[in-house]
Amino acid sequence: MNIRRILIANRGEIAARIIRTCRALGIETVLAASEADVDSVPARLADSVSVIGPPPSALSYLDPAAVVAAAVAAKVDAIHPGYGFLSENAALARACREAGIIFIGPTEEQLGNIGDKLRARALAISAGLPVVPGGAIDTLEDAHRLVEEIGCPILVKAVGGGGGRGMKLIEDPAQTKHTVELAMAEADAAFKDPRVYIERYVARGRHVEVQLLGDGTQVIHLGDRDCSIQRRYQKMVEEAPAPLLAENLRTKMHDAAVAFGAAMGYRGLGTVEFLVDVERGEFYFLEMNARIQVEHPVTEAITGLDLVAEQISVAEGRPLRMTQDDVRFSGHAVEYRINAEDCRADFRPSPGTVAVAVFPAGTGIRVDSHIEAGSAVPPYYDSLLAKIIVHGDDRAEALARARVALANCRLEGVQTNLAMHRALLDDAEFQTGGVDTAYFKRFWARGEV
Amino acid sequence: MNLTHEDVQEILRLLDSSSYDALHIETANFTLSLHRAAGGWTQETQTAARRAQPAAQPQIKTAVAPKAEAEPLEAGVVALHPPLPGTFYRAPKPGAAPFVEVGSKVEPDTVVCIIETMKLMNSVPAGLRGTVVEVCAENAEFVDQDRMIMKLRVEGA
Numbered sequence: 001m002n003i004r005r006i007l008i009a010n011r012g013e014i015a016a017r018i019i020r021t022c023r024a025l026g027i028e029t030v031l032a033a034s035e036a037d038v039d040s041v042p043a044r045l046a047d048s049v050s051v052i053g054p055p056p057s058a059l060s061y062l063d064p065a066a067v068v069a070a071a072v073a074a075k076v077d078a079i080h081p082g083y084g085f086l087s088e089n090a091a092l093a094r095a096c097r098e099a100g101i102i103f104i105g106p107t108e109e110q111l112g113n114i115g116d117k118l119r120a121r122a123l124a125i126s127a128g129l130p131v132v133p134g135g136a137i138d139t140l141e142d143a144h145r146l147v148e149e150i151g152c153p154i155l156v157k158a159v160g161g162g163g164g165r166g167m168k169l170i171e172d173p174a175q176t177k178h179t180v181e182l183a184m185a186e187a188d189a190a191f192k193d194p195r196v197y198i199e200r201y202v203a204r205g206r207h208v209e210v211q212l213l214g215d216g217t218q219v220i221h222l223g224d225r226d227c228s229i230q231r232r233y234q235k236m237v238e239e240a241p242a243p244l245l246a247e248n249l250r251t252k253m254h255d256a257a258v259a260f261g262a263a264m265g266y267r268g269l270g271t272v273e274f275l276v277d278v279e280r281g282e283f284y285f286l287e288m289n290a291r292i293q294v295e296h297p298v299t300e301a302i303t304g305l306d307l308v309a310e311q312i313s314v315a316e317g318r319p320l321r322m323t324q325d326d327v328r329f330s331g332h333a334v335e336y337r338i339n340a341e342d343c344r345a346d347f348r349p350s351p352g353t354v355a356v357a358v359f360p361a362g363t364g365i366r367v368d369s370h371i372e373a374g375s376a377v378p379p380y381y382d383s384l385l386a387k388i389i390v391h392g393d394d395r396a397e398a399l400a401r402a403r404v405a406l407a408n409c410r411l412e413g414v415q416t417n418l419a420m421h422r423a424l425l426d427d428a429e430f431q432t433g434g435v436d437t438a439y440f441k442r443f444w445a446r447g448e449v
Numbered sequence: 450m451n452l453t454h455e456d457v458q459e460i461l462r463l464l465d466s467s468s469y470d471a472l473h474i475e476t477a478n479f480t481l482s483l484h485r486a487a488g489g490w491t492q493e494t495q496t497a498a499r500r501a502q503p504a505a506q507p508q509i510k511t512a513v514a515p516k517a518e519a520e521p522l523e524a525g526v527v528a529l530h531p532p533l534p535g536t537f538y539r540a541p542k543p544g545a546a547p548f549v550e551v552g553s554k555v556e557p558d559t560v561v562c563i564i565e566t567m568k569l570m571n572s573v574p575a576g577l578r579g580t581v582v583e584v585c586a587e588n589a590e591f592v593d594q595d596r597m598i599m600k601l602r603v604e605g606a
Contacts (some may be wrong), residue, residue, distance in 0.1 A: 020453065044478075044496040045451065056536070056591070338568070349567035351534060360460055361483060361492040366454055372495055379534045379591075383567040404488035 003078045003102065003316055007032055008046070009092075010082030011061065012384060014292070015042035016370045018080050021308040025156065030074040032067055034060035036378040041370045050074055055380045061085040061358040064092040078102035080308075080316055084382070087291040088115055104315040106268045106290045107216075113264065114290045124285040128264035129256045132275065132284040134199035143180045146198045147173050153201040158184040160191030169201060204278040204436040207235075207286075208242045210257035211299045213307075214266035215314050220324045221254045221300050222307075228437045229424070231347065236417070236440065237424065238295035238335045240302050243395055244434030246281065253283055260288065269296075269311050278436055285315050294337070294387070297368060301333035301391040332395040334402055338369075339383040342415035343449055351379035355413030360405035364391045364398070377414050385411065395433060423448045451479045451496070461490055472481045525606025526582055528597040532573060535566035537598055547588075549599075553581045561599060564592070579604045 005028040008015050015031060019042060022029045031046035036055035043049045050070040053060030061068060062085055071079050079096055081087040081104065088112040092173060098101035105111070113119050121131055133150045137143045147154055156179055158166030168183045170176055174239075180196065188194035211222040227235045227243035242250070256271035271293050273286040296307050305327075313321060341347045354375045359367040369386035371377075377385065388405050392398035406422050411438065424430050427443055452460075452474070464472060470485040478497040483490055500503065520571055522528060532536065539547040549561045555575035565569045582600040586592050 023451075024453065039498060041496050044499055049499065215588045347535060348571075349569050351567060358491045358493050360486075360489060362465075362489040363456060363458070365489070367492070373493070374495075380536075381567065383569075401489075408486045408489055408491045410491075 001077070001102075003027060003312060003317060005030065005074070005076045005078075006068070006104075006312075007050070007074055007076040007079045007101075008042070008082065009052075009061065009067045009071075009079055010085055010087075011037050011040065011042060011370075011381060012366045013370045013387060014047060014082040014294070015040075015375070017368050018082065019045045020307055021306055021312070025309060025312065026313070030076055032061075032070045034380075036376070036380055039254040039376070041375060043324075048074070048139070055378060057085065057380060064089060064095050067092060068095040068099055068101070071096070072099050074099060078104055079314075080104045081291065081309070083291050083294055089116065103316050104311050110264055110266060111290055114270075114288045116369060117287060120287055123264065124260055127260045129285040129373060130261055130283060132199050132202070132286075136195070136197045136249050137180065140177055140180060143176055143198060144173075147176050150200050151200070153203065154178055155199045155201045156196050157199060158183065158187035158191055158193070159195040159197060160187060162192035164243070166190060178193060193376065200277075202275060202277045202284075204438070206242070206245075206276040206278060206434070206436050207273065208245065208253065208276050208283070209271045209289075209293075210254055210271045210327075211293075211296070211307075212257055212261045212266060212270045212272060213310055213314070213320065214261050214268065214270070215318070215320045216265050218320050218323075219261035219266050220320060220322070220327060221258050222303050222327055223329055223418055224250060224253060225293075225295055225298055226434075227295060227306065229430075229440050230433055230437055231440050231444070235295065236337055237421070238298055239395075239433075240298035240333050241329065242434070243332075244432075245276070249276070249281065249283065256285070260285070269307055269312055294384070295335050297387060297389045298333040298335045301366070301389055302329050302331055303327060314347070323389070331391055332394045332398045333389060333391040334395075334398050336388045336390075336402065336406065336420070336421045337384060337417075338386040338388060338409070338411070339417050340377045340385050341383050341415045341417055343417040345415070347417065348415075349379070349383050350415035351377050351406040352414045353377070354385075354411060356410055358408070358410040359386065360388065360408040362401075362404075364401045364404050365389070365443065366391070385414070385416065399431065419449050420444075453480055457481070457483075457492065457499065464490070483573060487551075522600065526600050526602050527577070529561065529573070529575070529599040529601055531564045531592050531594055531598055533564055533566040533571060533594045535564040535571070535591070537590050537592045538563040538570075539584065539588045539590065549575075549581045549584075551581055551583060555579060555581060555601065573598075575601060577601060577603055 007030045019029050029046045031049045032052045052066040084187045086092040090108045092109045093103040154170045156168045170179050183196045184194045222244050225240045227238045229237040253354045271289040274283045276283045340350045364390040371385050390398045390401040472483045474481045480495045482493045559575045560572045580602045582602050586598040
């Protein structure tokens with residue numbers, strides 16, 4: 001069927017981004033907005049606005065019932081969930097099906113499989129993808145056997161932990177007994193769950209992901225992105241293609257991602273995330289994201305595609321409009337996330353009202369934003385203000401454009417991380433490219449901002 | 450109708466080869482200002498507000514508790530305000546015991562609550578040695594920076 005009217009269940013720059021493509025396709029847009037966002041730029045751009053609840057996300061953007069009720073009332077054909085919020089929520093996909101509305105995303109079953117990390121890992125293994133070597137340990141004998149098999153250094157992780165908490169390093173097999181016992185005791189004390197598991201420790205890792213597009217039958221890849229520049233697991237800068245990656249490794253990752261998507265007959269836009277072990281020259285499946293990503297514009301820049309348009313086409317039930325051979329890559333793109341956080345004050349969030357919003361423009365420069373002079377930056381949501389995307393024939397040209405673009409960006413009224421991005425551009429390690437995920441911490445410790 | 454990114458690129462291509470340094474386009478619902486800048490261009494946009502506001506009118510804050518500033522604090526008692534506007538949480542996670550109760554002894558670095566701002570959890574320290582006299586904000590309430598969230602009695606005061 002042809003989609004004529006879409007409800008956008010999101011806010012911020014991605015809502016504005018989706019509206020832009022809908023407008024180009026002649027699709028009417030209804031923005032589902034919280035009370036904090038009724039006068040936002042996306043609300044001004046949309047054909048109509050439906051207020052779905054009070055400002056806190058839990059009562060608005062994270063409430064599937066409120067979103068579906070708004071979609072039914074507005075008589076839309078489809079819901080675009082953007083990223084974050086309900087974008088990977090199987091309950092929303094189910095509620096859409098029950099209401100006879102298209103959910104622009106994968107199937108409920110796919111959302112369920114991808115959302116459960118253990119199930120996704122099992123699927124990856126059965127599709128022949130490499131995963132970080134490791135496993136659960138119930139006894140000390142298990143631990144000794146796995147340490148022997150995998151080789152040191154090894155991480156002991158608490159099942160109940162996460163985000164870096166409850167981890168211990170074994171550098172020498174002789175430490176196994178002591179470390180595992182200590183880890184179990186600490187896990188019990190901290191998480192009331194003594195279970196631990198073992199994983200190979202990747203000393204130097206890069207976060208490289210592969211963009212997939214599927215129609216439920218055919219799955220193709222749209223190249224890779226490097227997202228290794230992160231602070232506390234938050235991506236700050238992304239590039240496409242991943243710089244200084246061995247071409248045979250790159251090809252293997254593309255093939256692995258496609259194999260994973262094909263094994264489940266993936267439908268829609270999705271991203272397979274890999275950890276690249278720099279020292280061993282290997283890669284491991286981490287997880288899949290079943291939605292459009294924040295960093296999708298770098299892929300658009302090097303492929304010339306509009307990924308939102310492709311999502312909509314697949315959601316309309318059409319087969320892919322291109323084959324793998326039709327996908328051509330051109331040049332290099334880098335995206336900078338400009339956030340309302342004060343990089344001179346430990347990245348403290350800075351909600352408020354934007355007084356001045358001057359963005360760069362010109363050849364090879366794209367800005368995705370929902371911010372203009374006078375825009376509110378509410379304290380309820382994430383701090384992303386704008387994405388500056390630069391594209392050049394090669395990485396050097398892209399970075400030269402980034403230098404001009406970042407210099408010509410001026411935001412006042414809220415504090416930002418612009419100074420950090422400018423300093424990053426001057427850093428020799430970043431200029432060389434191909435940094436690991438620990439790079440940002442090293443760079444920041446040098447105190448160049 | 451707003452201009453697309455492609456439209457702006459097209460305009461800039463024309464401007465690049467011209468002697469103009471600025472362009473200002475204004476329509477009923479949109480303005481775009483382009484200025485020549487060091488090595489490139491800058492853009493500023495302004496999208497007009499909707500003529501008809503959406504049906505449900507916004508109440509800007511959901512649970513705005515009455516401000517307790519009227520009554521003066523007794524000697525030796527100080528008000529604790531959030532470092533940022535955000536959501537006030539008394540416990541590290543749902544179901545967990547609160548960081549402090551009325552009567553709890555605190556040190557300057559004792560965490561007394563969490564303020565969630567822009568999806569970041571910010572631990573708030575007491576900032577002084579003393580005792581919690583009153584918890585003024587409700588758990589999960591949105592608090593502005595001028596809101597008194599707790600009263601603390603300074604030790605020795």
